[in-house]
Amino acid sequence: MQLGRGTRIALRLASGAILAFIYIPIAIIVLYSFNSSRVATWPISGLTLDWYRQAFADVGIRNALSASVAAAIGATIIALVLGTLIALAVQRYRFFGRETISFLVILPIALPGIVTGIALSTAFRSIGTELGLLTIIVGHATFCIVTIYNNVIARLRRTSASFEEASADLGADTFRTFRRITMPAIRTSLVAGALLAFALSFDEIIVTNFTAGASIQTLPIWIFSNYSRPNQLPLVNVAAVLVLLLSIIPVYLATRITHGEGATRG
């Protein structure tokens, strides 16, 4: 393709600048978590690991961390089952309303999060469900289904249904075919989808804020209720880095597993 030398250099520079724009704020928060000063002034005064030690000893942060992990694992398991079932139905069958289903799956992340949050909290209140870990999981599972669905359906598209037919012809029943043929074919896409679901759940705040109630705090909610307290600032920085790590590492692993397939789709 013909592009002027000037244009090529400009595009290269612009791309570098945008990458810097994306990563500098992330680097800054990591740097601040090691800041020896209690206040966030620039340049930082020195480096310390002290805040990490204090954060891991802090009861609020520990409880929030375990609540976040529990919510993310619960939501991921539900999303795994439901997302896989929908992907199998949509990819391997032709039926009325098929298009609508893929639309329905994406709706929880396409509608503004506040809508999903309030709608679910309204429903929980009206049926008298106590808000807590369980309601957080229900909310998270609802918008996590899409990550599993996208990954599994992308894999199924590239796996011919004729393997499953051959298995049936050789006498394997529906369950055996699923266990021996379909499952091995989609296994890595399930892992990748689950990692993305975990990440999506782990740092979620918009929906969680409405479905958590007063009795339980996830790590993002702990940050949200402490960020404006000056004396908590160093611990908020550490909590922020924890949330970042526990969401960015699963995503990185997911992209390694699938080489971007499926994961590129929002």
Place this chain on the structure above:
Amino acid sequence: MTIHDTSLGPLPAPPASPARRLAVALHRHPGVRLGGLLAAPLGWMVVAYLGSLILFFITSFWTVDSFSGNLVTQPSLENYAEIFTTEVYRTIALRTVGMAALVTVTTIALAFPIAFYMAKMASDRTRGTLVVSILLPLWSGYLVKVYAWRLILSADGVLNGVLEPFGIRGPGFGEVAVWLVETYLWLPYMIIPLYAGLERVPGSLIEASSDLGARTWPTFRRVIVPLVLPAIIAGSIFTFSLTLGDYITPTLVSNTRFMGNVIYDFLGVAGNQPLAAAYAMVPIVIMIVYLLVARRLGAFEAL
């Protein structure tokens, strides 16, 4: 020697267990099989999710008794009347839509160079690395990123510290900060579909355009942009919708209220769930119209 001794022979007939009978029944009736696959997930999505949305819509016609604070389930249009006749709610709705549009346009402008570089210039290796570098922040750390910008933009934060020797100051907290942070947050949601769209544009079309005498800009405007329009619209669904409902960013980096903040306060501070529901219908209707238009323009295939 029986046929079972060869590895390619048919599997031995399994015992007639209940599971086996179920499997046989499922095999004979694809409709039942499909129903079995869809029952649980559709139950979840339709009952738990759509059900909640519908209930939410219904509550927007309820009211809260101003003396007792109890819900009055007699349908009325009172909430909608309040929202449409109160000047400040209209202003906030327009401000939010304006912000979402501005953020969308900014992300398109910023996404184009890097998406083009990834799709048409980078080596395979660099491309792979770049895709991962864009996907990581797309999926993770929403609140953390907003919080990082709070540290950057605060009065004695990083930006002012860096700019101080030049005698200038950053924008501080306010609407400019909201614009900046929302653009930052949703930029990856534009880069990825745009990159995928640009990758599908055949290089031969771009060459043909330049062979026919078009320079870089006309080729860009008349060949590339029309071809990637569905991808741009696909990305804009996210940049627009996510800005529209965001109440965290305005809370952390400004004192300005957007629709999300008003809905949040109706529910939390005022304890008026029906009014919150009625006001939430504004972004919902906007997004439904947006999604329908996007579908017509072929954006869903680019999603």
